[in-house]
Amino acid sequence: MTIQQTSDGSLTVNKIDRTNLGGLSNIPSEALQGLSEESITCLRNLASFQAPTASDLGLVKQAAVLVALFQKEGDDKLHVLLTTRAKTMRRHPSQTALPGGKVDPEDPDVIHTARREAFEEVGLSLDHLSIHHITILEPVMTILPLNSHIKNHIVVTPVVCFISSPSILSNLTPSPDEVDAIFTHPLKGCITGILDDKDLKGLVDIGGEWWPHEEEFHSTNDRVGTTGIYRMHRFRTTNSPIKGLTSDVLIQTAMVAYDKPTEYSRFALNQSPFSTLISNVVTDLPLHIDNPIINPGPVEWGSIDGERYKSSETWAANS
Template sequence: MPKTIPRTTNQLKYHRPKIAWNSGEARIPPLSRESKRCLRNLAAYRTPKPRLKVPRSRCAAVLVALFVGRHGDLYVLLNRRSSTLRTYAGDTSLPGGKADTEDRSIEDTARREAFEEIGLPKDRTKVPLLCILEPFLAAELIVTPVVVLILDNTLRPILNADEVASLFSHPLVSFLSSNPPFPSEPDTLEVPYHTSYEITGHERTISTFRVHQFLTGREAGGIKPVFGLTAAMMIRVATIGYAREPDFEVQAPNTPTTEERIAWALLHRPAFRAACQEEGIDMKVARRIVDAFQKKQGARKRKERLERPRREAKL
C-alpha cells in the first residue's frame, strides 16, 4: 500500500493543539494533574475475564492513540476515512481493522493497522500500551479498543491515502461533556456539541441501544462528527481515565449490556453464527446470557403491566 503524504497537504494543520511531529525534540509537554491521574487510571485498568468466546475471523481492533498537548492535556488521534472506501467513506474514526492470521494478539492487530493507516510505529518504547478495553459490537465485527500513549512527539504521520484522508486530534476529556471544547463556528451555532438517540431493532432482538455524536469543530471543513461506535469507545476510555461519569446518560434504562448484545449477535446474526460453526465455538454460554436477559426483561414488563393501573388510578 502507498505510504506517502501528498506534497500539497500540510498534515500539521489538522492538529489542535499541533503535535510536534517534525521537531528535533522528543520531549512531551509537562502533564497536568488531571492528565497524570487519567494515565494512571488507564494503566491500572484490567478488563474482567470474558465469559464469551468469539470467532477470531470476526474480531477487529482499533488503536486509541493518546498524546499530551502543549498545555499538559490529553488528546486522541482521529482520522477522516477516505471518500473512496466502500464502507463508512468519509467518516471520522480510529485507525483499525480486522485481525490477521499473523497477528499474535489483538494489540498486534491494532498496532499493525495504525502503522498501515497513519504510519504510527509499532515501537512499544515510543508508543507504550496503557490498557485494552472490553470488546464492542459493530455490525458484523467484534471490535476491541487498544489504548496507547505517544511518548515521542518527533514521530511524523505517514497517511495511507487509500484509507485515510486526514488526521486530527480531539480532547479526551471532552467525551464526558455536553459542552464543546472549542469556540462555536457560525455554521454550527444551532447544533449541540453532543447529541444522542436510541436505535431499536426488531422486537425479537435485544439490540436497542443509545447512539452518541460529538462535533469536532471542523464540520465546516468537511470533517464529520465523532459518531456511533467510535463515540461509544471514546466515552468509555474517558470514563475509565478520568474516573467519572459523563454529564449525560450513556445508556437508556433497561438497555442490554455489550456482553448481552454480543451474545445475541453470536446466536442470531448470520455472519457470526457461520463463523462460530466454522471455528467450533460452543454457544451454550451465549444462550445462557441471552436467556437470562430475556427472562429479566419479561419480569420487568410484567411488573410494569401490574403497576400501570395503580399509576392511572392515582392520576
C-alpha cells in the same frame, strides 16, 4: 511532575513521584515529564484497569482499534488521534474512526492488530520508543440497522497507548486508499459533552455538512437496530463528527480515564450492555450465517415511535 510558584515568584519543578504511578511504573520517568496531574491521573486510571479475559467469539468477525493518547503542547489534558475514512471506502465512508481494522489470523494479539493497522493507515511507527502500551478495554460491537445480516456484526477491542513525544504525529501520512484526514480531539469532551475554550478553534460550523445539528457540541438520538434500541452519540470536532462505534469506544475510554460516569445520559431506556449483545450474537450467528436475508430491501433504522428511515449503510443488508 508538578510546578509550583514560590513566594518570590519563581517556579519550582517537582519530579514525578514514582511510588504513586500504579500501572505506569513501567514507563520511563522522562516519558511522563511535563504531563499535568490530570493527564497522569487519567493514564494511571487506564493502566490500572483490569483488562477483560478474552472470550471465545466463535464465528463473529473481530477487529481492534488504537486509542492513541497524548498531551498537546500548551494544554493540560489528553487528546486522541482520529482519522476520517476515505470517501471511497465500502464501509462507513467519510466517517470518523480510530486507527484499526480486522484481526488477521497471523496477528499474535489485538495489540499487534491495532498497532499494525495504525502503521498501515497513518504511518504510526510500530516500534517508536515514545509509544507506550497502557491497557486493553472491554470490547464493543457495531450496531447495525434493521434488515442487516447478523454476520456483519464486528466485535472491536480498544487498545490504549500513550504517545510521550507528540512531535512524531507531525510525520503521519494518511494512506490515500483508507484515510482522507488525520486530526485529534480532547478525550475529556467525550465524557462532558462540552469543550474548553482552547478547543473551540477550528471546529466545523454548526448547521454545516459535518455538523447539521442544533446542539453546540454533543448530539444524540435513539434508534432501533437489529439488536434493539441504541443511543447514537455524536461529538462535534474540527473534522468529521465522532459517532457510532468510535463514540462508544471513546466514551468508555474517558469514563475509565476520569473514573466517573458521563455528564449526560449515556444509554437509551432499555438499551442492553455490549457484553449482552456480543454474547447474543456469538450464540445466534452459527444458526444464521448461511441464511440470506428473506426480504431484502432498503436498509433502515427504526425509531422509538415506530417509524423507519433509510440508512446510508447499504452494504449491511446481505454482504
